[in-house]
Amino acid sequence: MRLLKLLPLILLFGAAADAQSPTYGVGRTPTDAEILAWDIAISPTGEELPVGSGTADEGSELYLEKGCAGCHGTTGAGGLAPRLVKRDVGVLEDPWQYGRILPIRSPYATSVWDFINRGMPLGAEGTLTPDEVYSITAYLFFLNDVIDDDLMVLDEKTLPAIQMPNRDNWAQVPDWFPGQPRLQGYPY
Amino acid sequence: MSLALKFLSVYFFVTELSVPVNFIDEGITMDSKKSDRREFLKRGAALAGGVALGTTKTANAQLEGPESFQRGTDEIVGYGKRSRFVDSVRIPHGGRASPDAFGLDFHIATPLQDSVGVITPSSLHYMGTTRGSFIPDIDPEKHRLMIHGMVDNPLVFTMDDLKRMPSVTRLHFIECAGNRSNRRHTTIQETHGMTSCAEWTGVLLSTLLKEAGVQAGADWIVAEGVEEVKGASSIPMTKAMDDCLICYGMNGEPVRPQQGFPLRLMAPGFEGIFNVKWLRRIKVVDQYYMTYNDFGHLTQDPATAALGYQIGPKSVITHPSGGQQLPGAGFYEVSGLAWSGGGSVARVEVTTDGGRTWFDADIRGPAHKMAHTRFTFEWNWDGSPCELQSRCIDEIGQVQPSRAQAAEFWNQPPDQAPRVRGQDNSIQPWRVDGDGSIHNAIA
Structure with missing residues (x-):
């Protein structure tokens, strides 16, 4: 009788344990080194950021050296590739008016580091060292007045701590569930 | 006798x-x-x-016979070609050269005006890239998919491993967030060409995630490709566990290089960018990562954010459509495509008088979830000018709006040109002139 009372509990824990163990046993476990090498998506809190550092001062030289200027323009504007510097319109109350420019609009400094690291420069993606990415990121923040010191050291600790102007000024995507309309109350 | x-x-x-x-x-x-x-x-x-x-x-x-009879060639035996009289092709979208001077591919639009049925041939499937892209040349023997992050058992799969797993085959459309019709467009290829539908084969992402053992609090995944910009998107775990597919097959053969060979993520009904190509990594995480792809969706307006995520109910008449010519009055089968990111198409309505009267169209074949669905309507054109439209109603009751209806919902001032918030799912009007020519009727 006592056993019968326990049965549901046993079943419950049994099922929970099952759900966490592989069913098919196909595939292998990656090594820590493999994970580290591939783990390039940087979260807003920056835990994947590699050790390294750089300044806007160093970044200004790298911006020319690495060919950024060739596509984005020597001043961060006027090239074929997207503009990297906010329009010269003074200090605005609504940072959204600066335009769709990653290093000023993004709510997180990590997005800028992440994209330079993964996707730049064109044709030589993935060749920048962490120090170089920290430096170029710092330079873009300096150009956009996100930081005002061209000798400020950006590293894996200081970069995620940068307060971007839109940090809390953006619309989260809604919680998604199957079979739900796109927007409650919107018939279309 | x-x-x-x-x-x-x-x-x-x-x-x-x-x-x-x-x-x-x-x-x-x-x-x-x-x-x-x-x-x-x-x-x-x-x-x-x-x-x-x-x-x-x-x-x-x-009766006129064939132009000639062709002898069989090894080429015809090896990989079949269409007739030399069939010349339907894709075009670069939005006036931007693709490939451009660097050899980068940008957006390429499907010739929906020539479509029949619901499958887009792989060679004509629309294509979009996040930055403009060189197509990676991937040896499938060397390709790997890694699943890691907040899981009990991080896993690496080869292509052969994935083909050992239980598979599914489903029809799904993909549509670009920028598939927005405007009055300067003349053909359906310009107004709607950035959507296509294919038969996709692969493993349910939920199967792989269960195999890895998702930990509590893991509300998101980041899916990442191996192309030069390593495009990555944040996708909610609810979607990942519902119906996302890890696809190695497309229309009965391996996924095409432009579509992500050898492996592509399919997030049915989500905007195109979520369907990560050349997929090599899925990281299970606890927060929205605001990747560069995610940044492309960034907005201040919660309604726009919601409406630029899951595709709405949408349809368009493919024949007759802009730039086509009716030879004269008489019978025509009006034919078009309907789809929705919210599920299957429940109903399609057609009007031939610019929206005053609507008739139920016939749905041709089964209406699959998040798939193009062919509809037809038998029409006798009396030769006088008129306007054709279609509208889609999906299985969860969402209705495709006219541009005016969407503008009215948002209390847009009447002197402003109506703009549909988020991804544009508005009704496409085609004007039929007395001479049988068809024109985009967006004012």
Whole structure:
């Protein structure tokens, strides 16, 4: 009788344990080194950021050296590739008016580091060292007045701590569930 | 003598005379002998029919025949080609060269005006890239998919591993967030060409995630490709566990390089960018990562954010459509495509008078979830100017709006050109002029 009372509990824990163990046993476990090498998506809190550092001062030289200027323009504007510097319109109350420019609009400094690291420069993606990415990121923040010191050291600790102007000024995507309309109350 | 009797007598005549004696001599088994004989008799009867009807041969000779007969070639045997008379092709979207001077591919639009059925041929499937892209040349033997992050068992799969896992095959459309019609567009390829539908084969992402063991609090995944910008998107775990697919197959063969060979994530009904190509990594995480792809969706307005995520109910008449020409008054099958990111298409309505009266269209074939669905409507055109439109109602009751309805919902000032928030799912009007020419009727 006592056993019968326990049965549901046993079943419950049994099922929970099952759900966490592989069913098919196909595939292998990656090594820590493999994970580290591939783990390039940087979260807003920056835990994947590699050790390294750089300044806007160093970044200004790298911006020319690495060919950024060739596509984005020597001043961060006027090239074929997207503009990297906010329009010269003074200090605005609504940072959204600066335009769709990653290093000023993004709510997180990590997005800028992440994209330079993964996707730049064109044709030589993935060749920048962490120090170089920290430096170029710092330079873009300096150009956009996100930081005002061209000798400020950006590293894996200081970069995620940068307060971007839109940090809390953006619309989260809604919680998604199957079979739900796109927007409650919107018939279309 | 009746025609049937004539046939009958010819048939018997053939039967009597046409059994070659040497069939038996060659020792052919009874079964194959019978079937050979049956074939012979059929051909004999057909021939006899021609003779019996007398006029058939003459009538045939008056129809134009093939231009020529082509000898078979190794190329035709190896990988078939379409007729040289079929010239439907994709075009770069939005006036931007693709490939550009660097050889980068940008957005390329499907010729929906020529579509039949619901499958877009892989060679004509629309394509979009996040930055402009060189297409990676990936050896599938070397390709790997890694699943890691907040899981109990991080896993690496080879392509062969993935093909050992339980598979599913589903029809799904993909549509670009920028598939927005405007009044300067003349053809449907310009107004709607950045959506296509294919049959996708692969493993449910939920199968792989269960295998890895998702930990509590893991509300998101980041899916990442291996192309030069390593495009990555944040996707909610609810979607990942619901119906996302890890696809190695497309329209009965390996996924095409432009579509992500050898592996592509399919997030059915989500905007195109979520369907990560050249997929190599899925990281299970606890927060929205605001990747560069995610940044492309960034907005201040919660309604726009919601409406630029899951595709709304949408449809368009593919024939007749902008730039096409009706030869004259009379019967036409109006034909089009409907789809929704919210599920399957429940109903499609068609109007031929610019929206005053609506009729139910016929749904052709099963309406699959998050798939193009063909609809048709039988129409007798009286030759006078009119306006054709279609609207989609999906299984969860969402209705495709006109541009005016969407503007009215948002209390847009009437002097402003109506703009549909988020991804544009508004009704496409086609104007039919008295001369049978078809035009984009967006004001």
